[in-house]
Amino acid sequence: PEFSKYKDEAVLAIETSEIRVIGSPESWAIPIFPLHYEKQFKKNPPPLVSIQEVRKNRDQYMEKAPEQTRGCPLESLNGPPVAEEHLNDNPYERGGFFLNCFS
Numbered sequence: 001p002e003f004s005k006y007k008d009e010a011v012l013a014i015e016t017s018e019i020r021v022i023g024s025p026e027s028w029a030i031p032i033f034p035l036h037y038e039k040q041f042k043k044n045p046p047p048l049v050s051i052q053e054v055r056k057n058r059d060q061y062m063e064k065a066p067e068q069t070r071g072c073p074l075e076s077l078n079g080p081p082v083a084e085e086h087l088n089d090n091p092y093e094r095g096g097f098f099l100n101c102f103s
Contacts, residue, residue, distance in 0.1 A: 003029070
């Protein structure tokens with residue numbers, strides 16, 4: 001909800017920076033997930049956990065971390081299989097230096 005405010009602040013910081021900053025603010029609002037994930041997230045949003053909650057119950061969250069961060073797909077996020085002819089689709093027309101691969 002506050003995306004525009006933060007984007008404007010970041011753009012101003014980039015413009016007034018004394019050092020060279022490389023970024024493409026025009027791309028920040030472009031969706032990043034494949035369409036089937038977007039639909040899934042709208043239907044069943046992932047839970048939001050505050051940093052205070054994680055700090056308070058750190059052990060509970062840390063014991064889950066290895067299984068969620070070792071590159072193994074999580075059951076809840078497995079989307080439908082992607083047909084071979086669609087593996088290189090670019091639904092959001094990304095270009096330039098973006099190195100995105102949804103596999």
